[in-house]
Amino acid sequence: MEYRNTPHFIIKKNLQKSKNTGVYFSDVVTPDVLRDVCGLITGQADFTYQYVDNDYHDMFLETSYNKGRIAIMQYRNVVSYISFSEQEIGGRNSSVQSVPTAFNMYYNNSYPQKNLYYYFLNVEGNAETDYQILIYRLMNTIGFVFLNASPTLLQRINAFNSVEDIIFNRKINAGRNRSNNSTFITKSTSSEIEIYGKTYGANKYETSLMCYALANLWQPGQTIKLFEVLEGDLKELPASSLNVINQMGVIDVIPTDMTLEKIIYDKENSLRSPRFVLNLFNKLGNKHCALCNCEIPELIQGAHIWPVSAIKKAPALSLEQCLEYALDGENGLWLCENHHKMFDEGMLNFDHNGHLLLRNGIERRHMKFIDEITKYDVLPDEFLTGRFLWYLSQRTA
Ligand SMILES: [Zn+2]
Incomplete structure (x- = not known):
């Protein structure tokens, strides 16, 4: 990279769909914006800039439209990657899209004297939702420096530790x-x-x-x-x-993919299916035992209502049907290791209203322990979908 005494910006002027939308990056990141960025990074007022077309390429920019919503600034022997926010923040994903792309470009370049920045354009909408804050904190964790977080954001952004x-x-x-x-x-x-x-x-x-x-x-x-x-x-x-x-x-x-799931299904009856776990997350939220509310993730398992071992023995089911039942989030609960074991051993079960049932004949001293560790004796209504109850009937059939 050539040594520059004056900060110099190079900016791809086209966004992905500029021809259709009529919105060019050069209309968004104007020389006024660059002046502010330059001052924040270098303390200098003088700078030069060039907007370039898709076919431009150098050691920092490839032939492409402006991926990552970035500007490259060279000053002395240092290169700065500056990624710019959307102007409308609030859409959950739109504001995140360009960030990993900008990071990929920065990370993949082997030039050693490099910095990574994020600049908030004059934003409309709430830039400070819980979700946005999470994203900013993730960005900070991987090395983004926020040039103008204040005054855009009221709260301080801290990296995760x-x-x-x-x-x-x-x-x-x-x-x-x-x-x-x-x-x-x-x-x-x-x-x-x-x-x-x-x-x-x-x-x-x-x-x-x-x-x-x-x-x-x-x-x-x-x-x-x-x-x-x-x-x-x-x-x-x-x-x-x-x-x-x-x-x-x-x-x-x-x-x-389903090929991996078939292998897991053939080999074991248990807990190793990533899709089953994901489907439980989607239905039930983060890991927490349905009976004692234990939230220690290392102790929580996805318990099948209609067990995989029983699905395998059910007559007249195709492999596809078996897999569907085995992976269905409706066919499961989060349970801690204690409650899962008791469920699998038949010591506890649920009726069709979601009420907890305990097997007759459990020793009294064990009953006392079960009583102590069991906080809820009924499942939340939202768990009791038609499919959940159908799986429950299959379990007890
Ligand atoms: Zn539990």
Whole structure:
């Protein structure tokens, strides 16, 4: 890179759909905006700039439209990647889309003197929803510096300081709006950190960002697995994101298509199906025992209502039907290891109103213990869907 005494910006002027929308990046990131950015980064008032077409390329920009909503600024021997917000914030995914792309470009460039910034354009809408704050904190965790967080945001953005910190905050966020969830982070009963993420559509951006942040916070001895939830012939994460994850080198990426699910189904009756777990997350929210509300993720398992071993023995079912039942989130509950074992052993069950039933003849001293560890004697109404009750009838048939 040539040494520059005056800050110099290079900006791709086309967005992906500029020809159709008539909105060009050069209309959004104007010289006035660049002046502000320049001052914030360098303290200098003088700068030069050029808007370039798609076919322009150099050591920082490839031949393309403006992926990542970025400007490149060169000053002395330092290159700065500046990613710009949307002007309308609030759409859950639109504001996240360009961020992993900008990060991928930054991360993949081997030039050593580089910085990564984020700049809020004059935004309309609420830039400070719980979801947005989560995203900003993830961005901060992977190294984005916010140039003008104040005055756009009232609260300070802090990086996450541990994997547990992310899991905990994700949980708070998820609790408010479960239906919005697409990426779940938890720990397995073998204490591995697990990410369940959709890897297509807008969700791929969120999943990428979560992975980068978790990889950044990885500690020796930790295992992190990303279960990519593939649907139909939809693809894995974009190659550029997978490439970054692989270079970070601490996340095992496991594509989970139906072929993998068939193998798991053939081999075992139990808990190893990523899709079943994901479907339980979608129905029930984060891991918590339905009977004692234990929230320690390492102790919580996905319990089948109609057990896989029984599904396998059911007459006249095709493999496809069996798999559907085995993977259906309606055919399950979160239970802690104690309650799951008691459920599987037949010590406890549920009637069709969701009331807890205990087997006759349990020793009194055990009854006392069960009583002590069991907080609820009825399942929440929302669990008791038609399909759930059908699985329950299959269990007791
Ligand atoms: Zn429990």
